[in-house]
Amino acid sequence: xxxxxxxxxxxxxxxxxxxxxxxxxxxxxxxxxxxxxxxxxxxxxxxxxxxxxxxxxxxxxxxxxxxxxxxxxxxxxxxxxxxxxxxxxxxxxxxxxxxxxxxxxxxxxxxxxxxxxxxxxxxxxxxxxxxxxxxxxxxxxxxxxxxxxxxxxxxxxxxxxxxxxxxxxxxxxxxxxxxxxxxxxxxxxxxxxxxxxxxxxxxxxxxxxxxxxxxxxxxxxxxxxxxxxxxxxxxxxxxxxxxxxxxxxxxxxxxxxxxxxxxxxxxxxxxxxxxxxxxxxxxxxxxxxxxxxxxxxxxxxxxxxxxxxxxxxxxxxxxxxxxxxxxxxxxxxxxxxxxxxxxxxxxxxxxxxxxxxxxxxxxxxxxxxxxxxxxxxxxxxxxxxxxxxxxxxxxxxxxxxxxxxxxxxxxxxxxxxxxxxxxxxxxxxxxxxxxxxxxxxxxxxxxxxxxxxxxxxxxxxxxxxxxxxxxxxxxxxxxxxxxxxxxxxxxxxxxxxxxxxxxxxxxxxxxxxxxxxxxxxxxxxxxxxxxxxxxxxxxxxxxxxxxxxxxxxxxxxxxxxxxxxxxxxxxxxxxxxxxxxxxxxxxxxxxxxxxxxxxxxxxxxxxxxxxxxxxxxxxxxxxxxxxxxxxxxxxxxxxxxxxxxxxxxxxxxxxxxxxxxxxxxxxxxxxxxxxxxxxxxxxxxxxxxxxxxxxxxxxxxxxxxxxxxxxxxxxxxxxxxxxxxxxxxxxxxxxxxxxxxxxxxxxxxxxxxxxxxxxxxxxxxxxxxxxxxxxxxxxxxxxxxxxxxxxxxxxxxxxxxxxxxxxxxxxxxxxxxxxxxxxxxxxxxxxxxxxxxxxxxxxxxxxxxxx
RNA sequence: GGGCGUUUAGCUCAGUUGGGAGAGCGCCAGCUCGACAAGCUGGAGGUCACUGGUUCGAGCCCAGUAACGCCCACCA
Numbered sequence: 039x040x041x042x043x044x045x046x047x048x049x050x051x052x053x054x055x056x057x058x059x060x061x062x063x064x065x066x067x068x069x070x071x072x073x074x075x076x077x078x079x080x081x082x083x084x085x086x087x088x089x090x091x092x093x094x095x096x097x098x099x100x101x102x103x104x105x106x107x108x109x110x111x112x113x114x115x116x117x118x119x120x121x122x123x124x125x126x127x128x129x130x131x132x133x134x135x136x137x138x139x140x141x142x143x144x145x146x147x148x149x150x151x152x153x154x155x156x157x158x159x160x161x162x163x164x165x166x167x168x169x170x171x172x173x174x175x176x177x178x179x180x181x182x183x184x185x186x187x188x189x190x191x192x193x194x195x196x197x198x199x200x201x202x203x204x205x206x207x208x209x210x211x212x213x214x215x216x217x218x219x220x221x222x223x224x225x226x227x228x229x230x231x232x233x234x235x236x237x238x239x240x241x242x243x244x245x246x247x248x249x250x251x252x253x254x255x256x257x258x259x260x261x262x263x264x265x266x267x268x269x270x271x272x273x274x275x276x277x278x279x280x281x282x283x284x285x286x287x288x289x290x291x292x293x294x295x296x297x298x299x300x301x302x303x304x305x306x307x308x309x310x311x312x313x314x315x316x317x318x319x320x321x322x323x324x325x326x327x328x329x330x331x332x333x334x335x336x337x338x339x340x341x342x343x344x345x346x347x348x349x350x351x352x353x354x355x356x357x358x359x360x361x362x363x364x365x366x367x368x369x370x371x372x373x374x375x376x377x378x379x380x381x382x383x384x385x386x387x388x389x390x391x392x393x394x395x396x397x398x399x400x401x402x403x404x405x406x407x408x409x410x411x412x413x414x415x416x417x418x419x420x421x422x423x424x425x426x427x428x429x430x431x432x433x434x435x436x437x438x439x440x441x442x443x444x445x446x447x448x449x450x451x452x453x454x455x456x457x458x459x460x461x462x463x464x465x466x467x468x469x470x471x472x473x474x475x476x477x478x479x480x481x482x483x484x485x486x487x488x489x490x491x492x493x494x495x496x497x498x499x500x501x502x503x504x505x506x507x508x509x510x511x512x513x514x515x516x517x518x519x520x521x522x523x524x525x526x527x528x529x530x531x532x533x534x535x536x537x538x539x540x541x542x543x544x545x546x547x548x549x550x551x552x553x554x555x556x557x558x559x560x561x562x563x564x565x566x567x568x569x570x571x572x573x574x575x576x577x578x579x580x581x582x583x584x585x586x587x588x589x590x591x592x593x594x595x596x597x598x599x600x601x602x603x604x605x606x607x608x609x610x611x612x613x614x615x616x617x618x619x620x621x622x623x624x625x626x627x628x629x630x631x632x633x634x635x636x637x638x639x640x641x642x643x644x645x646x647x648x649x650x651x652x653x654x655x656x657x658x659x660x661x662x663x664x665x666x667x668x669x670x671x672x673x674x675x676x677x678x679x680x681x682x683x684x685x686x687x688x689x690x691x692x693x694x695x696x697x698x699x700x701x702x703x704x705x706x707x708x709x710x711x712x713x714x715x716x717x718x719x720x721x722x723x724x725x726x727x728x729x730x731x732x733x734x735x736x737x738x739x740x741x742x743x744x745x746x747x748x749x750x751x752x753x754x755x756x757x758x759x760x761x762x763x764x765x766x767x768x769x770x771x772x773x774x775x776x777x778x779x780x781x782x783x784x785x786x787x788x789x790x791x792x793x794x795x796x797x798x799x800x801x802x803x804x805x806x807x808x809x810x811x812x813x814x815x816x817x818x819x820x821x822x823x824x825x826x827x828x829x830x831x832x833x834x835x836x837x838x839x840x841x842x843x844x845x846x847x848x849x850x851x852x853x854x855x856x857x858x859x860x861x862x863x864x865x866x867x868x869x870x871x872x873x874x875x876x877x878x879x880x881x882x883x884x885x886x887x888x889x
Numbered sequence: 890g891g892g893c894g895u896u897u898a899g900c901u902c903a904g905u906u907g908g909g910a911g912a913g914c915g916c917c918a919g920c921u922c923g924a925c926a927a928g929c930u931g932g933a934g935g936u937c938a939c940u941g942g943u944u945c946g947a948g949c950c951c952a953g954u955a956a957c958g959c960c961c962a963c964c965a
Binding site for chain 2 (some may be wrong): 047051052053238245261262263264265308309310312313314317318319325326327328329330331386387432433435436439440443530531533561565567598599601602603604605606607608609610611613614616617619620621623624625626627628629631632671672675678679686687690691694698770773774776777778780782783784805852856859860861862863864865866867870873874877
């Protein structure tokens with residue numbers, strides 16, 4: 039070791055992540071370790087596609103957790119020598135990005151309409167150039183070993199080409215079509231959104247009952263509605279065909295109050311006889327159910343609410359009012375006409391836009407849709423047959439249930455930022471052309487073409503992420519080397535939105551599933567159990583955690599708190615990671631500054647050596663298996679407890695005298711153990727392990743590409759484990775006894791051993807001297823007979839003795855009771871009964887000895 | 890309206906095939922022992938939500954109840 043290194047190790051008693059992390063990360067990037075050549079086959083390579091974060095986004099705890107999981111597996115496989123690619127990129131995030139830039143424009147007193155489409159899109163690109171790399175930089179802070187040289191963006195030229203290819207092929211297959219259909223209109227983003235972007239919330243509204251007079255009769259039909267303003271667009275009243283009360287009215291007409299339109303009374307199964315009066319107003323233009331019923335019965339579709347949320351000309355005297363204002367006015371007018379029968383509070387669930395937070399306005403609108411049923415079929419089969427494995431198991435069923443009920447996907451958005459739909463219209467001959475590249479003129483009549491104004495849903499482009507990032511539709515080396523990817527970890531909230539769609543498009547376009555494994559991880563909640571959310575102010579910033587504790591600490595903490603169930607964010611776990619990094623540093627200092635100049639190798643000379651090597655190899659096997667099965671919490675927990683408890687608390691303390699003596703064997707063994715611990719922990723805590731490794735005498739190159747440890751079965755030694763663990767147990771009992779009889783911590787107590795000689799370290803660590811004769815023992819702990827001395831307080835010793843007797847009596851009683859139960863002896867397995875007998879005997883023997 | 894999940898120490902969570910309840914943090918007591926006080930040693934602390942059942946034996950299996958949470962769903 040160089041003098042400078044020695045000086046640094048000697049003087050640095052605390053690990054300082056802030057000093058280390060940026061430097062180490064730069065070394066990794068400079069070494070090109072994250073940038074694989076596109077060689078080999080997917081089966082032997084290892085690849086992952088990051089869930090592309092929104093270009094507007096900032097790293098949140100979900101990214102940090104998911105990133106920690108992916109990086110752990112990516113790094114482990116890279117260390118195993120696999121050609122490893124972690125594809126990174128960002129998502130153009132149509133609505134979110136457009137909203138951010140529009141907000142900026144508004145601050146300048148401008149609007150996107152003033153700017154015009156082209157200038158606005160230009161403006162968004164400028165914004166992207168300036169702020170779009172923020173989240174990528176934040177992933178670097180986390181230590182994510184993505185291939186930053188292959189960074190992709192969903193609006194890159196090549197990516198756009200892939201999107202257009204997909205659109206065109208789906209169109210040619212007849213899956214994509216344009217239709218006037220009921221959509222979820224988001225007044226906030228002025229666009230249609232898909233069903234998956236709608237969330238239902240409980241809302242307290244008023245339920246109004248309105249009398250609709252039956253034409254040519256004194257009778258009225260009373261309908262109930264929470265949206266009286268939509269009655270202006272009613273085109274029927276429906277009753278259940280089995281409802282005797284109204285059987286005679288079906289086929290007749292009502293006269294729509296305020297409007298005077300004749301509307302038919304129809305019969306439809308959908309109507310619930312029990313609800314209200316059993317009569318349902320039908321508004322095909324503004325209610326999804328009514329829309330279905332309307333289409334079934336061929337009803338007229340009238341729209342009275344426009345895309346701007348205001349009443350249209352169709353609303354007559356209410357035109358120009360907002361829907362909310364119109365509701366007040368319509369109710370007032372109905373009351374004046376004596377048509378309002380009742381108004382009562384009513385709690386029901388209402389759709390809101392997940393994007394803008396505004397209440398969805400169901401509208402009929404001309405949109406592009408994609409049929410999903412045919413695409414879903416093979417995507418269902420691959421999951422049924424476990425060609426794509428979804429874990430934990432319950433999510434497989436959730437996926438399948440949803441896929442089996444899949445409905446057409448509204449893929450058009452009334453935005454400017456995004457993939458403009460590759461459709462051109464010829465006004466002259468009404469031709470519609472779908473093409474991957476803009477055609478010059480209309481192929482039929484040579485007329486001028488205009489491109490579709492709408493853009494595609496952002497998720498349409500994310501759906502092809504795993505292969506579009508690799509260069510599809512071209513047959514690229516990347517695609518051949520890294521598709522299908524190895525696995526996907528994800529939050530469940532995008533299981534349908536993203537995961538399902540990737541599976542469908544992967545099979546359809548890339549000819550194979552996009553990944554073999556999907557691991558659905560838990561959601562980290564705020565400390566108080568609420569959702570972490572920006573709007574609630576409950577978010578915890580991962581960057582702040584990294585600033586304070588280091589990336590390793592956060593990564594460890596997140597993996598430690600992760601689970602299959604949702605968990606609250608635990609500062610303690612991050613602190614634990616922080617402490618572990620420091621402990622690694624300090625234990626390494628002890629080893630590196632004191633070992634003799636020898637090759638790292640397992641060179642056991644005593645039972646303790648064989649024990650720690652055995653524990654080490656077991657830990658490697660177990661932690662590896664845990665990581666491979668996505669059981670991150672147990673993986674890091676086991677690594678932690680092996681390192682801290684077994685290696686530091688016991689082995690290092692046991693080995694210190696030999697270490698200080700400069701013994702070669704213990705030096706070699708310790709260097710070996712350290713090397714393997716660093717390798718094992720590197721996927722979880724890459725920075726501190728890499729930093730320590732640079733001081734290790736075996737260092738020949740960066741740990742990031744050092745061989746990942748493989749458990750050496752030959753070093754497993756059960757006998758050594760039993761012996762040393764017995765010694766540890768005895769040491770703990772001796773220490774506890776000392777503490778209870780209140781002897782000074784530093785004093786060495788006299789004792790002798792009767793029976794099996796415990797390992798050497800027991801006396802030393804428990805501060806006893808064993809090889810003494812003389813006098814009657816005052817206490818007995820296992821084979822150890824404590825001798826009287828002036829350090830011992832006779833009363834305390836006696837009190838302790840009595841307490842022990844008490845414990846033993848109750849143990850003996852318990853054992854006797856259990857073994858006295860004939861049914862237990864008869865029915866329990868023989869080894870369980872034997873074990874009980876053994877215990878009882880031991881307790882009896884000890885009690886007798888103490889009597 | 891369906892489906893799923895959760896309920897274990899003061900807090901956050903583990904508990905593998907049913908065989909004497911665990912971790913981390915916190916708490917109490919004691920330690921400047923030649924890596925680390927972000928440390929070391931010892932200790933206290935639990936009717937495993939509730940009720941019934943199966944079993945020699947249940948935190949774990951079965952039935953039900955309650956509370957909380959999530960997802961899906963076209964009852965106005």
